[in-house]
Amino acid sequence: MISRIDKRARTAAFRSRLAAAMALAEMSQSGLARATGADRSTISQLLVAAEPRLPNAHLAADCAQALGVSSDWLLSLTDRPERPGELLDAAVSLSEASRTVVDAQLLAWQREAAGYKIRHVPASIPDFLKTEAVMRWEYAASLGQTPDQAIGAMRDRVAELNAGTSDFELAMSIGELDAFAAGAGYWRGLGAEFRREQLALLAARCKEYYPTLRLFLFDARRVYSAPVTVFGPLVGVIYVGRFYLAFREARRVRSLTEHFDWLLREAEIDARDVAQHIAKLRDSIV
16 A cells, blocks of 8 residues: 655655656657657656656656556556556456366466465366376367377476475365266266276375375365466466466465365365375275
């Protein structure tokens, strides 16, 4: 929040910020005068310490437009120089989502967040924890990535996990794993042997990579989450189907982090016990 300042201080701040914006834009006083339609002497008066003055609202807006900054910033009403639309674009963005959850955009966010904890609520079993056989079955009918492309992306993600550059916390619905074990819903038609192999791999990886990789299971009848990923303090992403809705504004990222931490507190099965639970599911498949 910007504190209230008197007119002299605001005038000095305006002069300083106007000069800085002109220097960044490589614009002279004559150039700014032409861009705003003001006299060169008027622009000079805004910049000369001996004759401090504030412009009227119209001239302040024209200067801001010509220099690519916000008039609120020139007038010390905000500390952000971006214009409102640019601030929104920087804080919230839509990115095209590939069918697979290990596409180039997610990998780019993950690499940007190297060293930070990555929190993830997947839409299903994450691709980087799947067997190649399950991925070939799943992506055979995909209009997006081919099975080989998806498997290649999965291997890249596993390599990132092996590198240990970030810790991963995952939260999944118990019902999603139950449906997989039963070959129900989305997984209808996937053979029992493939499902057993998949659950064996999932249990093994949860055990092998713990605590770098921690998987928690929650009961979706009590708590709910859309698919969401939080890349440290940098960006929070909600998966809506065709698009990722990405937030970079600190308070929004913090809210998504708090939502994820709430899921972990409400989890029915802790990461320390999840491998054993998954192994029992594997053994239940006939």
